[in-house]
Amino acid sequence: MAPAARRTASSRTRTISLTDSPTPYRDAFARLDPARRLRALTGVDEDLLARVGYERSRYTALGGVVLGTSVIAAFSMWNFATEALGRVSLLAVIPTVIWMLFILNLDRWLVTPQPNARRRVGPLLLRLLIALVLGAVVAEPLVLRIFATAVEERVTGERIADLDRLRGNLLRCNPVPSATQTSSPAGCGRYVLSFGATPGGQSDELATLRTESDALQKRVDRDNDTLDTLGNEVRNECRRLIRIASTGLYSRTSECLRLRAKEKDYRTTHRTGENERRLAAMHGRIAAMEGRLTTSRGTFLKARAAGIERRLAKERAKQKEIGVLERMGALDGLAGKNTVLFAGIWLVRALFVLLDALPVLVKFLSGESAYDRMLTSESNSAVKIHGEQVRLTERRAMADIEIAQEAIEQEVRRSRAESEAAHRELVATVNIRLRKAVNGLEQELRNASGV
Template sequence: MTDSAASAEPSPGRFDLARRLRTLTGVDEDLLARVRYERNKYTALGGVVLGTAVIAAFSMWNFATEALGRASFLALIPTVIWMLFILNLDRWLVTPQPNARRRVGPLLLRLMIALVLGAVIAEPLVLRIFATAVEERIADHRNNALDQLRGNLVRCNPVPDGTEVKPVAGCGRYVLTFGSTPGGQSDELASIRSDAAALQKRVDQDNDKLDDIDEEVRDECRRLIRVASTGLFQRTSECLRLRETAKDYRATHHTEENERRLEAMNDRISEIGGQLTTSRGSFLQERAKGVEQRLAKERAKQKEIGVLERMRALDELAGGNPVLFVGIWLVRVLFVLLDALPVLVKFLGGESAYDRMLTSESNSAVKIHSERLRLAERRAMADTEIAQDAIEQEVRRSRAESEAAHREHTAAMHIRVRQAVNSLEEELRRTSSV
């Protein structure tokens, strides 16, 4: 390293912010020292990586607080984890790679990952920017839902007109349970009214008939005839007959009894009507209480606004307002580009001298490693050949020693045979001479 390069190095123990920022880009400081003029570029790139991680942390803080429904220290846990994850992921994405310009696949993959992460990070920020409109939309939806629920509860729980209440279509989960209903009194009232109407009709018919008979009696009984023997006036026999007819009609048709029964029925109708009015009032109060309880449960469910509910409300707002739709998507694209900025800056800025040096050093290291492997392979092969030669020489020596020993044994055997033959010949000659 030259003297100027050495002088540019920070002194030990000194905090170097620029060096820390360059660490976020994954560069080799020793190699970068050879092209010192590119330090500013990688320092700025490290600042972009750090800024993206801070934006991601703010986005996760918004997401966590919306999920919890309040600001809490618990939201710091996912915020810090998400920030570190994005920081390391962006560091991996922008870390210089040798021969990167020759491989399009990894470049496209990194850009795609950056854009997807940008979309994920951008959504909570967009929700935060349009929070007021989103919350108003959600409040309107919730009020409409409560009004619809109230209407369904009232529609599905009408005041019963009898003991047998026909179920209303589509009211399975809207039916309330009541301790007592005015249905039985309604049946009794309807029955008495029906009987009273029939009896009233009969009484009216009988009274009309009696009125006709009484009219005839009055007309006939106005006439008087003189009795020849006494010279006095008396009513006609027809008058007497009509009076008996009217008396028989009242007796056979029970007109007085029917009128008393009708009066008793009307009294009972008035009594049941009063009781039914009171019972219906109690039923309406109990129904109102049940409706309010259901509405209270529904309001308890609507206490916190969830993230999915906010996203749905934002989409509805964007769908109904073209200007708002364009504004929302502009903000989304802005945050996506900001989150993908480190990768875009790195891979759209062109190949730098550091990248070329890194490629050269990488290729050189690969060649050196390959040569070292070949040298180690040749050395291993030579050691193997030497070992093989030593083994072959040992085999040949052992084989020669074995053959020599075999020849010595054969020669010894021959000598012993000749000695035995000679001894036998000598013994035969001695025997023959005797």
């Protein structure tokens, strides 16, 4: 082979070996693969999935659905947090990130392939129920955001109506006092304002003075009418003159003189002049008191207006921002009055609930895949292998226990034999010593007898 051909073949061999053999660079690239990252959100085993590579696209798409659901949940939490805080703040990022990670991990747990899943209906229904409830929770802030304009208009109108009702109750429960003792209308316990001074006493005095003035006015009018009648009679009678026969002069009639005396007597007995002076004085006092009362009422009205404005300002301070519960109540109120809006709200809610439950629906409504069957087979095989390993371990442990028991029993038998042998040796030694002692004693007795 020519050197050029050998170099070409060797370079091709090196290229193939670099391409086919795993390297740290290829492992790092595989870990950074976006599709692999998406599949990680479904909880699949890449080594097992590699055996059915044609299903990778399916789990990649499912991972995208899980990621999209978590992004929608994060947007929902962002809206909820900003509405709760009343403004856009960086503090809203904290619950948004936490909620996104929670939904991401929860959806990952819901769609993670489980062995023998088709045989267990209970866990499937439980997962679907969790997904639907979670979707309802996530959907509500998004629905509030979509209908934010109508909700804010309704809340603003309700707040204005509440302020108007409060103003009306404050005006009704704090009328201008017309007497010293005044009683508040019914249901005014928390609407009564406190004032330093009220025109009630002056009103009472003015009312009394007006009553007395009206009574005196009637009396004066009655006396004046009587005097007018008497005056007319005097004038009519005094127009006539009679001629005195003795003197030939003309003079008033005696009836004229009598009527004049009667008129004078009436003025004296009924004190018409004094009554008129008293009435004029009363009118002067009434005019003065009315002026003071008008000033006092003006002061009272200003104090009442200031007190009402303070209460309204305090109520407005409580209505700084529109809360979440207030928005939800306003949205329900709008839905109850408009059938089209009611249908639109629930369609939007159903849409977001469906979107949030989509990972579980896609997973469990797409049918059992080859990966699921392989996972079930491997799981069952692993269970069997584990059972055999447990039984083998149990047998080994029982064998070790039996061997240990046999060794202990042998040790006991050996110790017992050694103990018996030692006892026999001791008995023999004692017997030998005894015989030696007896023999020695016999010898001494013989020696003593021979002597």
